[in-house]
Amino acid sequence: xxxxxxxxxxxxxxxxxxxxxxxxxxxxxxxxxxxxxxxxxxxxxxxxxxxxxxxxxxxxxxxxxxxxxxxxxxxxxxxxxxxxxxxxxxxxxxxxxxxxxxxxxxxxxxxxxxxxxxxxxxxxxxxxxxxxxxxxxxxxxxxxxxxxxxxxxxxxxxxxxxxxxxxxxxxxxxxxxxxxxxxxxxx
Amino acid sequence: xxxxxxxxxxxxxxxxxxxxxxxxxxxxxxxxxxxxxxxxxxxxxxxxxxxxxxxxxxxxxxxxxxxxxxxxxxxxxxxxxxxxxxxxxxxxxxxxxxxxxxxxxxxxxxxxxxxxxxxxxxxxxxxxxxxxxxxxxxxxxxxxxxxxxxxxxxxxxxxxxxxxxxx
Numbered sequence: 001x002x003x004x005x006x007x008x009x010x011x012x013x014x015x016x017x018x019x020x021x022x023x024x025x026x027x028x029x030x031x032x033x034x035x036x037x038x039x040x041x042x043x044x045x046x047x048x049x050x051x052x053x054x055x056x057x058x059x060x061x062x063x064x065x066x067x068x069x070x071x072x073x074x075x076x077x078x079x080x081x082x083x084x085x086x087x088x089x090x091x092x093x094x095x096x097x098x099x100x101x102x103x104x105x106x107x108x109x110x111x112x113x114x115x116x117x118x119x120x121x122x123x124x125x126x127x128x129x130x131x132x133x134x135x136x137x138x139x140x141x142x143x144x145x146x147x148x149x150x151x152x153x154x155x156x157x158x159x160x161x162x163x164x165x166x167x168x169x170x171x172x173x174x175x176x177x178x179x180x181x182x183x184x185x186x187x
Numbered sequence: 188x189x190x191x192x193x194x195x196x197x198x199x200x201x202x203x204x205x206x207x208x209x210x211x212x213x214x215x216x217x218x219x220x221x222x223x224x225x226x227x228x229x230x231x232x233x234x235x236x237x238x239x240x241x242x243x244x245x246x247x248x249x250x251x252x253x254x255x256x257x258x259x260x261x262x263x264x265x266x267x268x269x270x271x272x273x274x275x276x277x278x279x280x281x282x283x284x285x286x287x288x289x290x291x292x293x294x295x296x297x298x299x300x301x302x303x304x305x306x307x308x309x310x311x312x313x314x315x316x317x318x319x320x321x322x323x324x325x326x327x328x329x330x331x332x333x334x335x336x337x338x339x340x341x342x343x344x345x346x347x348x349x350x351x352x353x354x
Contacts, residue, residue, distance in 0.1 A: 004237075010259030013238030017260065018267025020231055025275060027223055028216065029282045029289055033208025034318040038342040052346035060210050065221040067321045069228020074325030076229065077236035087239050093248040108242040109314065109328055116330050127312050132320070132334035134309025136341025139317060141302025141352065143293070144207045146316040149303075150261060152208070155268025156290055164299040171307015176250035179308070 005083050021155050030062060033148030035139035037067045078108075100184040123187045142167065211289035212282065235322040243314025250311055296354040302345075 024030040040057045041064070047053040086105050094105060104111040118124035139145040142164050144153060150168065153161020216223075238260060239245045249257035274280065275288050282288060310316055313334055315323055320338060323331040345352075 007239055008234070008237040010238065010256050011263060013234050013240065014260040014263030015267045016234050017231070018264035018271065020227065021268040022271035022275060023227055024224075025272075025288050026280065026282050027227075029211040029213075029286055030224075031208045031211075031291060034316070034321075035342075036206060036208040038317060038339050039206075039346070041339050042343045042346060046343060048343075048347075050346050052349050053343075055206070060206065060208075062210055062216065062221050062224045063208060065224040066228040066231075067318070069225040069230075070232035070235065070318055070321040071228075071325035072225070073229040073232020073234075074236050074241065074322030075232075075327075076325075077233040078326035081233065081237065087242045087244045089242075089244045089248045090253040093244065093251055093253045096251060096253075097244070097247060105244070108236075108239065108244070108326065109323065109331075110243060114243065114328060114330055119330060119333060128330065128334045129337045131309045131312030132337030133341040133344075134305050135313055135315070135317060135320070135334075136338030136343075137345045138302045138304070138306025138309055138341070139338075140342045140345040141298045142300075142306055143296075143298060143302070145306065145318070146261070146310075147318055148207050149293075149299075151264050151268055153293055154265045155272050157269070158293040160293040160295040160299050163295065164303045167300050167303025168307040168310060171304040171309075172246075172250045172311040173307075174304075175308045175311035176247065180311075 004081055007083055007088065017151065018155070021152060028062060031148075032152040033063070033144055034067060034070075035136075035145040035148060036060065037063045038136050039140060040064055100180060101187065121187075126183065138171075209291065211286075212284070213286060214284050231318070232322045232325060235319055236326050241315060241319035241322045241326060246311065246314040298352070298354050301353065 021032050024032050039053070040060050043053040043055060043057040087108060097105075097110075102110050102112050112118070113123060113127045119128060142149065144161070144164060146165075146168065149161040149164040154165065235241045240257070240260060245254075245257055248254045272290070276290075280288065306316075313320070315331070315334070317338065320331055320335045324335065
Protein backbone atom coordinates (compact mmCIF):
# COMPACT_ATOMS: atom_id res chain seq x y z
CA UNK A 1 0.00 0.00 0.00
CA UNK A 2 2.89 2.34 0.72
CA UNK A 3 4.18 1.84 -2.83
CA UNK A 4 0.73 2.62 -4.23
CA UNK A 5 0.62 5.86 -2.27
CA UNK A 6 3.96 7.08 -3.60
CA UNK A 7 3.87 9.03 -6.86
CA UNK A 8 4.30 6.53 -9.69
CA UNK A 9 7.41 6.82 -11.90
CA UNK A 10 7.13 7.31 -15.66
CA UNK A 11 8.19 3.74 -16.46
CA UNK A 12 5.16 2.42 -14.59
CA UNK A 13 2.61 5.02 -15.72
CA UNK A 14 3.65 5.21 -19.40
CA UNK A 15 3.30 1.50 -20.21
CA UNK A 16 -0.02 1.36 -18.29
CA UNK A 17 -1.34 4.20 -20.46
CA UNK A 18 -0.03 2.47 -23.57
CA UNK A 19 -1.99 -0.66 -22.60
CA UNK A 20 -5.25 1.32 -22.83
CA UNK A 21 -4.80 1.18 -26.63
CA UNK A 22 -5.00 -2.64 -27.00
CA UNK A 23 -7.47 -2.88 -24.11
CA UNK A 24 -10.04 -0.70 -25.92
CA UNK A 25 -9.35 -2.34 -29.29
CA UNK A 26 -9.68 -5.89 -28.01
CA UNK A 27 -12.53 -5.39 -25.58
CA UNK A 28 -14.71 -3.32 -27.86
CA UNK A 29 -13.05 -2.53 -31.22
CA UNK A 30 -12.65 1.08 -30.14
CA UNK A 31 -9.91 3.52 -31.06
CA UNK A 32 -8.49 5.38 -28.08
CA UNK A 33 -9.36 9.07 -28.04
CA UNK A 34 -10.72 11.43 -25.43
CA UNK A 35 -11.46 14.79 -27.03
CA UNK A 36 -14.24 13.15 -29.08
CA UNK A 37 -16.22 12.97 -25.84
CA UNK A 38 -16.57 16.77 -26.00
CA UNK A 39 -18.05 16.45 -29.47
CA UNK A 40 -20.49 13.77 -28.29
CA UNK A 41 -21.59 16.06 -25.47
CA UNK A 42 -22.28 18.81 -28.05
CA UNK A 43 -24.15 16.32 -30.20
CA UNK A 44 -26.25 15.13 -27.26
CA UNK A 45 -26.96 18.53 -25.72
CA UNK A 46 -26.86 21.19 -28.43
CA UNK A 47 -26.60 19.78 -31.97
CA UNK A 48 -28.34 22.95 -33.27
CA UNK A 49 -28.91 21.29 -36.66
CA UNK A 50 -25.18 21.52 -37.42
CA UNK A 51 -24.21 18.58 -39.64
CA UNK A 52 -21.02 18.19 -37.60
CA UNK A 53 -23.05 17.29 -34.52
CA UNK A 54 -25.87 15.43 -36.22
CA UNK A 55 -24.99 11.79 -35.74
CA UNK A 56 -25.92 8.87 -33.57
CA UNK A 57 -23.93 9.86 -30.48
CA UNK A 58 -25.51 7.00 -28.56
CA UNK A 59 -23.42 4.60 -30.62
CA UNK A 60 -20.34 6.45 -29.38
CA UNK A 61 -21.54 6.72 -25.78
CA UNK A 62 -18.77 4.34 -24.63
CA UNK A 63 -16.56 7.42 -24.75
CA UNK A 64 -18.79 9.21 -22.25
CA UNK A 65 -18.62 6.22 -19.89
CA UNK A 66 -14.84 6.27 -20.33
CA UNK A 67 -14.42 9.95 -19.37
CA UNK A 68 -16.85 9.57 -16.45
CA UNK A 69 -14.56 6.78 -15.30
CA UNK A 70 -11.54 9.08 -15.61
CA UNK A 71 -13.20 11.60 -13.28
CA UNK A 72 -14.09 8.83 -10.81
CA UNK A 73 -10.57 7.44 -11.00
CA UNK A 74 -9.22 10.91 -10.30
CA UNK A 75 -11.44 11.07 -7.23
CA UNK A 76 -10.38 7.65 -5.95
CA UNK A 77 -6.68 8.34 -6.44
CA UNK A 78 -6.80 11.80 -4.89
CA UNK A 79 -8.85 10.90 -1.84
CA UNK A 80 -7.83 7.31 -1.06
CA UNK A 81 -4.43 6.72 -2.65
CA UNK A 82 -2.82 10.12 -2.46
CA UNK A 83 0.56 11.02 -1.12
CA UNK A 84 0.54 14.05 1.14
CA UNK A 85 3.71 15.64 -0.23
CA UNK A 86 3.69 18.36 -2.91
CA UNK A 87 4.42 17.44 -6.52
CA UNK A 88 8.14 16.73 -6.75
CA UNK A 89 8.88 18.92 -9.75
CA UNK A 90 12.45 19.90 -10.49
CA UNK A 91 13.90 22.76 -8.46
CA UNK A 92 14.59 24.76 -11.62
CA UNK A 93 10.88 24.66 -12.50
CA UNK A 94 10.04 25.87 -8.99
CA UNK A 95 12.54 28.71 -9.36
CA UNK A 96 11.15 29.69 -12.77
CA UNK A 97 7.54 29.61 -11.61
CA UNK A 98 8.30 31.59 -8.44
CA UNK A 99 9.93 34.20 -10.66
CA UNK A 100 6.68 34.69 -12.62
CA UNK A 101 4.60 34.91 -9.45
CA UNK A 102 3.42 31.40 -8.51
CA UNK A 103 3.41 31.01 -4.73
CA UNK A 104 1.35 27.87 -4.04
CA UNK A 105 3.15 24.59 -4.69
CA UNK A 106 1.22 22.46 -2.21
CA UNK A 107 -1.22 20.70 -4.56
CA UNK A 108 -1.37 19.35 -8.11
CA UNK A 109 -2.60 22.75 -9.30
CA UNK A 110 -1.47 26.20 -8.10
CA UNK A 111 -4.26 27.93 -6.16
CA UNK A 112 -2.79 31.21 -7.46
CA UNK A 113 -4.48 30.47 -10.77
CA UNK A 114 -6.97 27.62 -10.47
CA UNK A 115 -9.54 28.50 -7.82
CA UNK A 116 -13.03 29.97 -7.67
CA UNK A 117 -11.50 33.16 -6.24
CA UNK A 118 -9.55 33.65 -9.46
CA UNK A 119 -12.34 32.64 -11.84
CA UNK A 120 -13.64 36.14 -12.49
CA UNK A 121 -10.26 37.86 -12.55
CA UNK A 122 -8.30 38.46 -15.76
CA UNK A 123 -5.97 35.64 -14.76
CA UNK A 124 -8.80 33.17 -14.28
CA UNK A 125 -10.39 34.29 -17.51
CA UNK A 126 -7.19 33.66 -19.48
CA UNK A 127 -6.07 30.40 -17.84
CA UNK A 128 -9.39 28.68 -17.21
CA UNK A 129 -11.92 30.11 -19.67
CA UNK A 130 -9.72 31.01 -22.67
CA UNK A 131 -7.40 28.07 -22.03
CA UNK A 132 -10.32 25.64 -21.91
CA UNK A 133 -11.82 27.12 -25.07
CA UNK A 134 -8.52 26.70 -26.93
CA UNK A 135 -8.23 23.09 -25.75
CA UNK A 136 -11.73 22.26 -27.02
CA UNK A 137 -11.51 24.25 -30.26
CA UNK A 138 -7.92 23.24 -31.04
CA UNK A 139 -8.32 19.51 -30.42
CA UNK A 140 -11.39 19.28 -32.60
CA UNK A 141 -9.76 21.38 -35.35
CA UNK A 142 -6.70 19.10 -35.15
CA UNK A 143 -8.92 16.02 -35.14
CA UNK A 144 -7.67 14.69 -31.83
CA UNK A 145 -5.73 15.39 -28.67
CA UNK A 146 -2.78 13.87 -26.89
CA UNK A 147 -4.60 10.54 -26.65
CA UNK A 148 -6.08 10.33 -30.15
CA UNK A 149 -3.03 11.67 -31.99
CA UNK A 150 0.05 11.40 -29.74
CA UNK A 151 -0.79 7.96 -28.34
CA UNK A 152 -3.29 6.20 -30.63
CA UNK A 153 -2.16 7.87 -33.86
CA UNK A 154 1.57 7.43 -33.26
CA UNK A 155 1.02 3.85 -32.08
CA UNK A 156 -0.65 3.17 -35.43
CA UNK A 157 2.27 4.92 -37.21
CA UNK A 158 0.14 7.69 -38.70
CA UNK A 159 2.31 10.55 -39.93
CA UNK A 160 -0.49 13.17 -39.72
CA UNK A 161 -0.61 12.36 -36.00
CA UNK A 162 3.11 13.06 -35.74
CA UNK A 163 2.55 16.47 -37.34
CA UNK A 164 -0.32 17.12 -34.93
CA UNK A 165 1.79 16.04 -31.92
CA UNK A 166 4.68 18.28 -32.98
CA UNK A 167 2.21 21.17 -33.39
CA UNK A 168 0.87 20.57 -29.86
CA UNK A 169 4.42 20.77 -28.52
CA UNK A 170 5.32 23.89 -30.52
CA UNK A 171 2.15 25.61 -29.21
CA UNK A 172 3.03 24.65 -25.64
CA UNK A 173 6.63 25.81 -25.95
CA UNK A 174 5.52 29.10 -27.49
CA UNK A 175 3.05 29.77 -24.67
CA UNK A 176 5.52 28.82 -21.93
CA UNK A 177 8.64 30.51 -23.27
CA UNK A 178 7.38 33.53 -25.20
CA UNK A 179 3.89 34.41 -23.97
CA UNK A 180 4.04 33.56 -20.23
CA UNK A 181 6.69 36.22 -19.44
CA UNK A 182 4.40 38.94 -20.83
CA UNK A 183 1.17 37.34 -19.64
CA UNK A 184 2.18 37.18 -15.99
CA UNK A 185 3.13 40.86 -16.03
CA UNK A 186 -0.57 41.66 -16.51
CA UNK A 187 -1.61 40.23 -13.15
CA UNK B 188 -33.50 7.14 -21.39
CA UNK B 189 -34.02 5.99 -24.93
CA UNK B 190 -35.42 2.50 -24.36
CA UNK B 191 -38.51 3.13 -26.40
CA UNK B 192 -36.69 5.32 -28.90
CA UNK B 193 -35.89 3.80 -32.22
CA UNK B 194 -32.38 5.10 -32.60
CA UNK B 195 -32.13 4.36 -36.31
CA UNK B 196 -35.05 6.62 -37.10
CA UNK B 197 -34.04 9.54 -34.99
CA UNK B 198 -30.63 10.14 -36.51
CA UNK B 199 -29.46 10.22 -40.07
CA UNK B 200 -25.82 9.35 -39.62
CA UNK B 201 -24.60 6.20 -37.91
CA UNK B 202 -21.04 7.35 -37.37
CA UNK B 203 -19.93 10.95 -37.06
CA UNK B 204 -18.34 12.14 -40.27
CA UNK B 205 -14.66 11.48 -39.71
CA UNK B 206 -15.20 10.50 -36.09
CA UNK B 207 -11.70 10.27 -34.71
CA UNK B 208 -12.31 7.60 -32.10
CA UNK B 209 -15.14 5.55 -33.55
CA UNK B 210 -16.90 2.57 -32.11
CA UNK B 211 -16.46 -0.25 -34.62
CA UNK B 212 -18.05 -3.01 -32.60
CA UNK B 213 -20.96 -4.58 -34.45
CA UNK B 214 -22.40 -6.22 -31.38
CA UNK B 215 -24.50 -3.63 -29.60
CA UNK B 216 -23.57 -2.81 -26.04
CA UNK B 217 -26.22 -1.63 -23.67
CA UNK B 218 -25.71 0.29 -20.43
CA UNK B 219 -24.20 -2.72 -18.65
CA UNK B 220 -21.82 -3.38 -21.54
CA UNK B 221 -20.63 0.21 -21.49
CA UNK B 222 -19.65 -0.14 -17.82
CA UNK B 223 -16.47 -1.89 -19.07
CA UNK B 224 -15.30 1.46 -20.40
CA UNK B 225 -16.17 3.12 -17.12
CA UNK B 226 -13.85 0.65 -15.37
CA UNK B 227 -11.01 1.25 -17.88
CA UNK B 228 -11.58 4.97 -17.37
CA UNK B 229 -11.33 4.60 -13.59
CA UNK B 230 -7.99 2.78 -13.86
CA UNK B 231 -6.78 5.36 -16.36
CA UNK B 232 -7.85 8.23 -14.08
CA UNK B 233 -5.96 6.67 -11.16
CA UNK B 234 -2.77 6.52 -13.29
CA UNK B 235 -3.33 10.15 -14.31
CA UNK B 236 -3.34 11.31 -10.70
CA UNK B 237 -0.73 8.92 -9.32
CA UNK B 238 1.82 9.84 -11.98
CA UNK B 239 0.91 13.52 -11.54
CA UNK B 240 0.07 13.80 -15.26
CA UNK B 241 -2.88 16.05 -14.35
CA UNK B 242 -0.59 18.49 -12.54
CA UNK B 243 -0.18 21.93 -14.10
CA UNK B 244 3.33 21.88 -12.59
CA UNK B 245 4.29 18.71 -14.47
CA UNK B 246 3.14 20.22 -17.77
CA UNK B 247 5.17 23.36 -17.07
CA UNK B 248 8.18 21.20 -16.23
CA UNK B 249 7.71 19.40 -19.55
CA UNK B 250 7.45 22.55 -21.65
CA UNK B 251 10.44 24.04 -19.83
CA UNK B 252 12.42 20.85 -20.63
CA UNK B 253 13.35 20.50 -16.97
CA UNK B 254 12.39 16.89 -16.42
CA UNK B 255 12.15 13.63 -18.32
CA UNK B 256 8.98 12.55 -16.46
CA UNK B 257 6.29 13.52 -19.00
CA UNK B 258 8.46 12.63 -22.01
CA UNK B 259 9.11 9.23 -20.46
CA UNK B 260 5.38 8.67 -19.92
CA UNK B 261 4.30 9.65 -23.43
CA UNK B 262 7.29 7.93 -25.03
CA UNK B 263 6.87 4.62 -23.22
CA UNK B 264 3.09 4.70 -23.77
CA UNK B 265 3.68 5.07 -27.51
CA UNK B 266 6.24 2.22 -27.52
CA UNK B 267 3.77 -0.09 -25.76
CA UNK B 268 1.03 1.07 -28.17
CA UNK B 269 3.19 0.44 -31.26
CA UNK B 270 4.10 -3.06 -30.08
CA UNK B 271 0.45 -3.83 -29.21
CA UNK B 272 -0.91 -2.72 -32.57
CA UNK B 273 1.91 -4.49 -34.41
CA UNK B 274 1.01 -7.73 -32.61
CA UNK B 275 -2.72 -7.30 -33.20
CA UNK B 276 -2.11 -6.83 -36.94
CA UNK B 277 0.63 -9.45 -37.28
CA UNK B 278 -1.15 -12.20 -35.33
CA UNK B 279 -4.59 -11.08 -36.52
CA UNK B 280 -5.84 -10.99 -32.93
CA UNK B 281 -9.62 -10.65 -32.79
CA UNK B 282 -11.75 -8.72 -30.29
CA UNK B 283 -13.31 -10.58 -27.36
CA UNK B 284 -16.48 -10.99 -29.40
CA UNK B 285 -14.49 -12.41 -32.33
CA UNK B 286 -14.57 -9.38 -34.64
CA UNK B 287 -11.69 -8.14 -36.73
CA UNK B 288 -10.01 -5.11 -35.16
CA UNK B 289 -10.61 -2.02 -37.31
CA UNK B 290 -7.92 0.65 -37.74
CA UNK B 291 -8.38 4.03 -39.33
CA UNK B 292 -5.75 5.89 -41.29
CA UNK B 293 -5.57 9.60 -40.54
CA UNK B 294 -5.60 11.89 -43.52
CA UNK B 295 -3.53 15.02 -43.38
CA UNK B 296 -5.13 18.45 -43.40
CA UNK B 297 -4.01 21.89 -42.30
CA UNK B 298 -6.18 21.58 -39.20
CA UNK B 299 -3.64 19.28 -37.63
CA UNK B 300 -1.14 22.15 -37.69
CA UNK B 301 -3.40 25.14 -36.99
CA UNK B 302 -5.66 23.33 -34.54
CA UNK B 303 -2.64 21.59 -33.05
CA UNK B 304 -0.93 24.92 -32.34
CA UNK B 305 -4.13 26.34 -30.78
CA UNK B 306 -4.49 23.28 -28.58
CA UNK B 307 -0.81 23.46 -27.61
CA UNK B 308 -1.15 27.08 -26.51
CA UNK B 309 -4.22 26.15 -24.46
CA UNK B 310 -2.51 23.06 -23.04
CA UNK B 311 0.24 25.20 -21.49
CA UNK B 312 -2.40 27.54 -20.02
CA UNK B 313 -4.70 24.92 -18.48
CA UNK B 314 -1.95 22.37 -17.81
CA UNK B 315 -4.36 19.77 -19.11
CA UNK B 316 -5.39 18.03 -22.27
CA UNK B 317 -9.00 16.82 -22.40
CA UNK B 318 -8.43 13.60 -20.40
CA UNK B 319 -6.78 15.27 -17.42
CA UNK B 320 -9.54 17.91 -17.33
CA UNK B 321 -11.97 15.17 -16.29
CA UNK B 322 -9.48 13.75 -13.77
CA UNK B 323 -8.77 17.18 -12.27
CA UNK B 324 -12.47 17.70 -11.56
CA UNK B 325 -12.64 14.33 -9.80
CA UNK B 326 -9.38 14.94 -7.94
CA UNK B 327 -10.80 17.84 -5.97
CA UNK B 328 -10.59 20.83 -8.31
CA UNK B 329 -14.26 21.49 -9.05
CA UNK B 330 -13.44 24.86 -10.60
CA UNK B 331 -12.03 22.95 -13.59
CA UNK B 332 -15.63 22.06 -14.48
CA UNK B 333 -15.75 25.64 -15.82
CA UNK B 334 -12.65 24.96 -17.94
CA UNK B 335 -14.29 21.77 -19.23
CA UNK B 336 -17.47 23.69 -20.04
CA UNK B 337 -15.36 26.21 -21.92
CA UNK B 338 -13.71 23.35 -23.83
CA UNK B 339 -17.16 22.05 -24.79
CA UNK B 340 -18.09 25.53 -26.00
CA UNK B 341 -14.82 25.60 -27.99
CA UNK B 342 -15.74 22.28 -29.59
CA UNK B 343 -19.19 23.61 -30.48
CA UNK B 344 -17.79 26.83 -31.94
CA UNK B 345 -15.45 24.73 -34.09
CA UNK B 346 -18.44 22.75 -35.34
CA UNK B 347 -20.26 25.99 -36.13
CA UNK B 348 -17.43 27.58 -38.13
CA UNK B 349 -15.99 24.35 -39.55
CA UNK B 350 -16.85 25.07 -43.18
CA UNK B 351 -15.27 28.51 -43.06
CA UNK B 352 -11.97 27.37 -41.52
CA UNK B 353 -8.99 26.33 -43.66
CA UNK B 354 -8.49 22.56 -43.71
